[in-house]
Amino acid sequence: MANHIVKVSPLDGLAKPAGSNVSLEERRFLGKVTLRGNPENKDFLSKVKDVLGVDLPLTPLTYVAGGAYTVHWVGPDEWMIHTQEDGEHALVLALREALEGIHSQVVDVSDYYVVMRLSGPAAREVLAKGSPLDFHPRAFRAGMVSGTRYANATIQISQLDDQPSYDVQVRWSFAEYLWNYFVEAAREFG
Amino acid sequence: MLLIECPWCGERDQTEFTCHGEAHIVRPKNPDELTDEQWGDYVFFRSNPKGLHKERWVHDHGCRRWFNVVRHTHTDIVYGSYKPGEPAPEVSEEALKGGKK
Incomplete structure (x- = not known):
């Protein structure tokens, strides 16, 4: 098994905008996790809040930034969480543990x-x-x-x-x- | 270009959506007992009206949710959107005659 992993980005080596107005x-390598669950289930909402430290945004087209996580509304039952590089591993474990037995889905999509x-x-x-x-x-x-x-x-x-x-x-x-x-x-x- | 109202995201450009044909087509509960004609009817035949048409749309570049739209197939005017399970919005005679939403 490889013990040394080199991360590569599809943007490595690309030119940046030349001017100063853009x-x-x-x-790079932001941690990204998708979360799905029923927003009408109070248990689901409170368990998620325990892990993230912020309420899931239930208003369409809004996001909430708090502490280590930025939580984006994606759809009425779907959220996209951004965290720092490699933070996704602990987050996925914590969410899966907290949501045990609750109909929900937690997927690490950092590399996607x-x-x-x-x-x-x-x-x-x-x-x-x-x-x-x-x-x-x-x-x-x-x-x-x-x-x-x-x-x-x-x-x-x-x-x-x-x-x-x-x-x-x-x-x-x-x-x-x-x-x-x-x-x-x-x-x-x- | 049409503006389609997503029940969650609001009015958006048509290019964010895909239309998937007539809405409220119910799959028969007893396919084994149907004649070929009845099954063909369910699979292939649609009402294809000149007038108000309830159709399924999906906001695939946005929130990726399915919903229904009432559209006039002749004037292309969109009279409203509604979530799955909700009743379709009523379209008044005046709105139809005036050719406006």
Whole structure:
């Protein structure tokens, strides 16, 4: 068995946006866990809160950041939890133990997705070039998360602040495509 | 382009969704007892109206949930969405005549 594991990212070695109005960084090897369960089951909600330290967001299109975990609403019975690199192992064990006997699902998807952070004054324009989602502040603000698409990639996007900064989560196999699309889309904004 | 209202995510661009045909097709409970004609009816034949049509949509680039939509097949106007198990929204005569939602 290998005792030395080298992690590689599909974004290794790719060029970044050249100008200063858009910045793009990979959030390398972020831990990612999907959680599914019945939000009407109080037992489920309280057991999850015991582990995460925060209430699951039940309002559509919102996320909650607290301590080590950021918990995103994905659907009415589904959440996406982000944590620091390698934090997913302990989280999966803790959630599975806490939810023993409760109809639910906990899956480590850290290697299935890649998260990149897009920020800067022109970040909103870059997003608007490839996505049908309305990124105007009247429709999408800090604290919100949504599934949508960018060009041909299915993404999950959350807004972190009014700079604006966004975390964009995409399937591993689409990461290079999306990254290069962002870099190309950012060119006109300098 | 259509704007489809996802019951959870709100109004979104049509390209985030896929339509999967007529809604409320109930699978027969006794397939063994059906004639070929009856089974063919269930599998292949749809109402295909010119007018209001209840159809199944899935928000596959968003929350990935299934729901139903009432759409007019001639004007393409979407009169509303509803979650599985919920009753379809009523469409008034005026709304139909006026050609508006």
